[in-house]
Amino acid sequence: MTRPRLHLVHGPTPLVKPERLAASLGLDLWVKRDDMTGGAEAGNKLRKLEFLLAEAKAQGADVVITCGGIQSNHARATALAAAALGVRALLFLRTTGAVDAPLPLGGNVLLDRMVGAEVRLITPAMYRERARVMADAARELEAKGARPYVIPEGGSNGLGALGYVEAMAEVRAQLDVGAALGAPFDAIVHACGSGGTAAGVVLGAGLHRVAKRVYAMAVCDDAPTFEAVIARVVAEAQALEPSLDRAADLVVDDGAKGPAYAVSTPEQRRVMIDATRASGLV
Numbered sequence: 001m002t003r004p005r006l007h008l009v010h011g012p013t014p015l016v017k018p019e020r021l022a023a024s025l026g027l028d029l030w031v032k033r034d035d036m037t038g039g040a041e042a043g044n045k046l047r048k049l050e051f052l053l054a055e056a057k058a059q060g061a062d063v064v065i066t067c068g069g070i071q072s073n074h075a076r077a078t079a080l081a082a083a084a085l086g087v088r089a090l091l092f093l094r095t096t097g098a099v100d101a102p103l104p105l106g107g108n109v110l111l112d113r114m115v116g117a118e119v120r121l122i123t124p125a126m127y128r129e130r131a132r133v134m135a136d137a138a139r140e141l142e143a144k145g146a147r148p149y150v151i152p153e154g155g156s157n158g159l160g161a162l163g164y165v166e167a168m169a170e171v172r173a174q175l176d177v178g179a180a181l182g183a184p185f186d187a188i189v190h191a192c193g194s195g196g197t198a199a200g201v202v203l204g205a206g207l208h209r210v211a212k213r214v215y216a217m218a219v220c221d222d223a224p225t226f227e228a229v230i231a232r233v234v235a236e237a238q239a240l241e242p243s244l245d246r247a248a249d250l251v252v253d254d255g256a257k258g259p260a261y262a263v264s265t266p267e268q269r270r271v272m273i274d275a276t277r278a279s280g281l282v
């Protein structure tokens, strides 16, 4: 791939076997540590931003506009990476509280504020119209002489998904030097919130023979919704890179999500704690 790309990810991220957790589950379990793509900006979103922010820079953008939940990882990664590039960030963050309430002094939104991102709180109803809200903001900024670049929720479009095609190339290189004895995995399992990771993983896992099947565990919407979202992002990525012509099998599983986004049951918290205690992974 020769399209513009920034180097934001501190890669390759480790591919590790959590021995005690794997033994307790009776699985040959490996973990790709994409929580370690960077510092405070780390996480899966940084891989997508390598392509998205490169395009923004190439277009001469001086402000990036994006959206997410109030404590969005994607918004935080975008705000921090944009600050490093000297690009302003405008974040539309969804709240169930009042849109004129004081902003929280903790978590991701504190980091957003520290780097000087402009935060505008919006209601869940407005958030459903997020594409229009961001397009309107872009037009307003353009009228004032700025050069805005809009990044969709989660950085999940075809261009952003290419970051996870690259991640699968990274795993292939790790397999080739002996991780998991070099053989492809039976399955990759990952959390799915806006679909871009799933799209990149199925395309990259197929292209680089990293796994036959991908389980995208829905964290918010149901399986049919995500199947449609992921299919759209896959098609966008294939339009950008026609060589991405063999996708791994995709299973969207919505059977493990909590009662609502960012809300978990006692049983789910028990599983998380047990996994953390058996692995040291948080």
Ligand SMILES: *Cc1c(COP(=O)(O)O)cnc(C)c1O
Pocket (backbone or CB within 6 Å): 043, 044, 045, 073, 074, 154, 156, 191, 192, 193, 194, 195, 196, 197, 198
């Ligand atoms: C965003 C996010 C995901 C989901 O990735 P999508 O590409 O949005 O589906 C999973 N895990 C974490 C920690 C995330 O921040």
